[in-house]
Amino acid sequence: MTALVVDKLTVRYGSLRALNQVSWRVDSGEILGVIGPNGAGKSSSFAAISNVVRREGTATLHGKSTDGVPTQALARRGLRRTFQHNSFFGKLTVLQNAMTAFQVEGGTRLAATIGMPWRQARERAACRDRAAALLREFGIGDTYHDRYPDDVPYGLQRVLSLVLAYGSGAEVLLVDEPAAGVGGADLQSLSDLLGELRKRGVAMVLIEHHMDLVMRLVDRVAVIDRGELIAYGSPDDVQRDPAVLEAYLGRSE
Numbered sequence: 001m002t003a004l005v006v007d008k009l010t011v012r013y014g015s016l017r018a019l020n021q022v023s024w025r026v027d028s029g030e031i032l033g034v035i036g037p038n039g040a041g042k043s044s045s046f047a048a049i050s051n052v053v054r055r056e057g058t059a060t061l062h063g064k065s066t067d068g069v070p071t072q073a074l075a076r077r078g079l080r081r082t083f084q085h086n087s088f089f090g091k092l093t094v095l096q097n098a099m100t101a102f103q104v105e106g107g108t109r110l111a112a113t114i115g116m117p118w119r120q121a122r123e124r125a126a127c128r129d130r131a132a133a134l135l136r137e138f139g140i141g142d143t144y145h146d147r148y149p150d151d152v153p154y155g156l157q158r159v160l161s162l163v164l165a166y167g168s169g170a171e172v173l174l175v176d177e178p179a180a181g182v183g184g185a186d187l188q189s190l191s192d193l194l195g196e197l198r199k200r201g202v203a204m205v206l207i208e209h210h211m212d213l214v215m216r217l218v219d220r221v222a223v224i225d226r227g228e229l230i231a232y233g234s235p236d237d238v239q240r241d242p243a244v245l246e247a248y249l250g251r252s253e
């Protein structure tokens with residue numbers, strides 16, 4: 001099932017055209033890799049899809065236009081994203097952060113679930129159980145639940161970012177450089193997690209500089225260079241594309 005289609009997406013910052021008429025699609029249960037050199041326009045495409053920056057062109061989520069739909073409303077429609085840098089609520093524990101993942105879903109206010117007294121106690125307990133189960137499901141054991149995100153190993157923080165974005169049922173995930181700063185076994189865990197989310201039917205768009213991870217994992221690749229889509233196809237085809245070799249893969253970052 002088609003999850004997200006972008007058509008002729010264009011982003012301008014003043015006189016700079018950061019993205020120029022880029023089109024691609026991603027289906028449920030599929031990972032689209034978006035690659036390109038630094039400054040190519042990858043993150044701008046996420047910002048445009050999420051309606052964080054002004055855009056031209058269209059983005060269609062499950063067949064419905066997202067034009068003018070606020071970011072939070074898109075999140076409620078199942079479009080979530082993660083960022084290059086972890087963005088947790090630093091004063092909340094890992095578990096409390098996970099509890100907030102259900103706020104968007106349920107539409108309840110953060111304060112009502114975390115800060116408020118006895119009236120909300122039952123809802124709070126249910127939310128807490130759900131959040132703890134979610135964390136455990138993705139390998140974040142109880143020993144980490146009461147720590148602050150900054151106090152857990154970095155690889156686990158990256159996993160936590162994804163788990164929070166996935167929350168209790170994201171259908172389309174925009175994943176921005178999950179493997180940044182991650183190596184070894186943590187890289188494998190991340191790769192496994194992304195594979196697991198795909199199995200669950202989540203459509204993912206993955207911006208990533210870690211080429212091995214991208215080429216091993218994704219179903220299709222969109223290559224952007226200086227705001228232009230220069231190649232779009234299977235990892236094998238893209239890796240053989242002379243324009244890609246010239247513009248990106250042969251260039252050291």
Ligand SMILES: Nc1ncnc2c1ncn2[C@@H]1O[C@H](COP(=O)(O)OP(=O)(O)OP(=O)(O)O)[C@@H](O)[C@H]1O
Nearest residue numbers: 013016017018036037038039040041042043044045
């Ligand atoms: N808010 C902004 N205002 C002005 N220019 C911006 C803004 N955000 C990005 N740019 C510029 O737009 C271009 C595309 O940036 P973008 O961050 O989308 O690239 P990217 O492919 O995600 O790069 P990287 O791999 O380094 O994260 C770059 O030239 C960048 O300097």
